[in-house]
Amino acid sequence: MQVSNLIVDQHVHSNYSPDSEEPMKNIVEHAISLGKKAIVTTDHFDYDCKYFKKDVLIDMVSYEQEVAELRKAYDIEIRKGIEVGYRKDYHHEINAYLQGYSFDLVLLSAHNNGVLDFAEEAFHSQSMNRILEEYFSHVRDAVQLMDNYDVVAHLDYVSRYTKRIVDVEDYERCKSMLYDLFEIMIKKDKVLELNTTGLYRQGWIHPHSCLIEMYLDLGGKWFSLGSDAHRVGSYEQGFGQALKLLKSYDIHEVVQFRNRVPYFVTI
Secondary structure (H helix, E strand, O other): OOOOOOOOOOOEOOOOOOOOOOOHHHHHHHHHHOOOOEEEEEEEEEEEEOOOOEEEOOOHHHHHHHHHHHHHHOOOEEEEEEEEEOOHHHHHHHHHHHHOOOOOEEEEEOOEOOOOEOOOOOHHHOOHHHHHHHHHHHHHHHHHHOOOOOEEOOOOHHHHOOOOOOOHHHHHOOHHHHHHHHHHHHHOOOEEEEEHHHHHOOOOOEOOHHHHHHHHHOOOOOEEEEOOEOOHHHOOOOHHHHHHHHHHOOOOEEEEEEOOEEEEEEO
């Protein structure tokens, strides 16, 4: 399915993230080659990141300077975004950081429990029930305790790293917690991300279709598209399939952000 040039990939990492080496200039030029009207980068921001064993903080001085330079050099709207890795014990620090800068888009994620990253093998030595229960409890805390965010990213992120494929029955056992989580999101007018990197990891778009259906059952209808690209070759990867999926649920628009204000794009 053809992707409109008005659709913005709202989950993209550049070399301001420790797990990407892609210069922002390359992302800008690639988006222009696709005829895009706008781009946004959403680099990692995690205090006490367990995966990299350090604070992962964007060099905002260099970032804002480069954004200003690229805006002058290229005829495309360049938006500023960030992916917040939430931890309850860093709640105040996270909010203080976000209040110190202006962004167009804030993604909310849960990447670790304060001891282990949810990608680490040691975390996945537990039973599947325990893995999902602990992970989704952290996501629920994030969406409930945080207000300064726009989109909940890769809701079932943990399923990328489990030792076996997570199935519908596994998710169903977490149904009560997931319903709580979705009700909080809907009440706060937060947006659910369709993260297409899952297509190339576990075979489905994040979140799994059964989770999408729970969200829809509760009246949720706001979706964002993100590839979670860490290189230009993954930019908008799988977006055609994501658009088809949305249309199969009778959803005909996606939500995008400019200056933290949502607007709708017809698909």
